Amino acid sequence: MPGSVARALRPGSRPVTEKPNFLFILIDDLGWMDLGYYGSTFHETPIIDQMAREGARFTDAYSAAPVCSPTRASIMTGKYPARLHLTDFIPGHKRPWAKLTVPKFRRQLPVEEMTIAKALQTTGYVSTTIGKWHLGGRRPTEYGFDQFVFSNQDDNDKRVGRFTGEALRFMERYKDRPFFLFLSHDTVHIPLEANEELIAKYKAKLKPGHVQRNAVYAAMIEALDDSVGRLLKKLDELEIADRTVVIFTSDNGGLIQKYTGSGPVVTSNAPLRSEKGTLYEGGIRVPLIVRWPRVVKPDSVCNVPVSSVDFYPTILDLAGVEGASGHSFDGTSLVPLLKQTGQIERDAIYWHYPHYHHTAPCGAIRQGVFKLIEFYEDGRLELYNLEADIGETNNLADKEPARAAELRKKLSDWRGAVDAQMPTLNPNHDPAKAHEWG
Known part of the structure; x- marks a missing residue:
């Protein structure tokens, strides 16, 4: 629909309003x-x-x-x-x-x-x-x-x-x-x-x-x-x-x-x-x-x-x-x-990206200064303190297992609440060609 415009209205059909x-x-x-x-x-x-x-x-x-x-x-x-x-x-x-x-x-x-x-x-x-x-x-x-x-x-x-x-x-x-x-x-x-x-x-x-x-x-x-x-x-x-x-x-x-x-x-x-x-x-x-x-x-x-x-x-x-x-x-x-x-009142912010792109399928949660990423291929966890480590260079998942487990559960519960679609095991998986796009 190149260059198309639909349903033009008369510009003067409503009075000036203070609505933003x-x-x-x-x-x-x-x-x-x-x-x-x-x-x-x-x-x-x-x-x-x-x-x-x-x-x-x-x-x-x-x-x-x-x-x-x-x-x-x-x-x-x-x-x-x-x-x-x-x-x-x-x-x-x-x-x-x-x-x-x-x-x-x-x-x-x-x-x-x-x-x-x-x-x-x-x-x-x-x-x-x-x-x-x-x-x-x-x-x-x-x-x-x-x-x-x-x-x-x-x-x-x-x-x-x-x-x-x-x-x-x-x-x-x-x-x-x-x-x-x-x-x-x-x-x-x-x-x-x-x-x-x-x-x-x-x-x-x-x-x-x-x-x-x-x-x-x-x-x-x-x-x-x-x-x-x-x-x-x-x-x-x-x-x-x-x-x-x-x-x-x-x-x-x-x-x-x-x-x-x-x-x-x-x-x-x-x-x-x-x-x-x-x-x-x-x-x-x-x-x-x-x-x-x-x-x-x-x-x-x-x-x-x-x-x-x-x-x-x-x-x-x-x-x-x-x-x-x-x-x-x-x-x-x-x-x-x-x-x-x-x-504002909010416990956490969530992400769900069950696709391949620059990364493997994964999900994430940010609560306060902490952010957890869960990778769906192998369940790997990465935990970061963004206040101290904005570059996400120091994975704290092994050092703070309790926090990582808590955030992982929150992420999992959220996925269930929103009915998130999850990736499944690929019967055609070929490790030698896994990186190739189709």
Whole structure:
């Protein structure tokens, strides 16, 4: 459906309201260390850095999965991917001779789910999704969105300019309506592409001490930063910045290199361990910035662990919208953290990734400063104190067996509660070919 837009509404059909607007900017594969404000010394993101200074930066924000589709499903529904049985990117991939056979997960977000857009629609919000969808073949309008814009046309910038322009036009058209604008970029996903002048700039900037060294990727991030600047400038021009909540995050951790081991080295997530497709911090810890003038205190930093399942209840809470009767979700509203009025109540955050990618099938739990990873092939446990060891270099499972056993039980109980699909032993297992993709 390239370049398509559905169900346009009359811009003046509702009066101006004080309900907040939501501009949700989701980046594809942006790593925790890819922004200047999060520590990059090579990438240049002055506008996003300034947005962080004007709002709240979360240091311990997580995607609900280490790949795109399940995280996107968690954002839309507030549910863990394990509960939805949508646990891998659509359509997924296989290792036919690996030790385990991965479960048959859903290739489509169930249309009966009460999404953010459906819930907001009941109280007069107009909503659009622009860019990458990746939740199956059904149109976003079947999930409550009034409009959608996809495009296969490219201008050597991963469609950043095209999607940004569509977002600007949407805000202009509906500035007098409460809106939910879900801008889901293809950037910075591979294959990498960017303006040649920007690429040359970063090639010239490279020095021996830089940990991140891909000039094309750096150019893509600068183009993204420029996009954010255009959006924020438009909010100011339309005089709606004060009633617009801007959320900026990523669908999973940064990619170091393609899962096949081929292609360029894209970025570095150091000091975090590993990358996209794993449940190490490099695969699931993501940047998160929330700006809402006069409500979110400028230059605030939140160290509370949060998850992409939390966006659903947070947005509905801020909009004063109650979910549909009988609709449950796993997330927790972050409003007390954003307004600094209190803490949130949550025992732990969970992950379930029963697939092969940059890692073998596994699950994880974070409770407080401790994080346990359980690998399903052999039951191996890895326990880390993230406060003391953010790089996950010191496995404490043997030193603290009681804590490891307690967290393992919590993880197991949670899997049962959400009816998580588990991998099974593969009758075609061939150790000599287990690493091969089919």
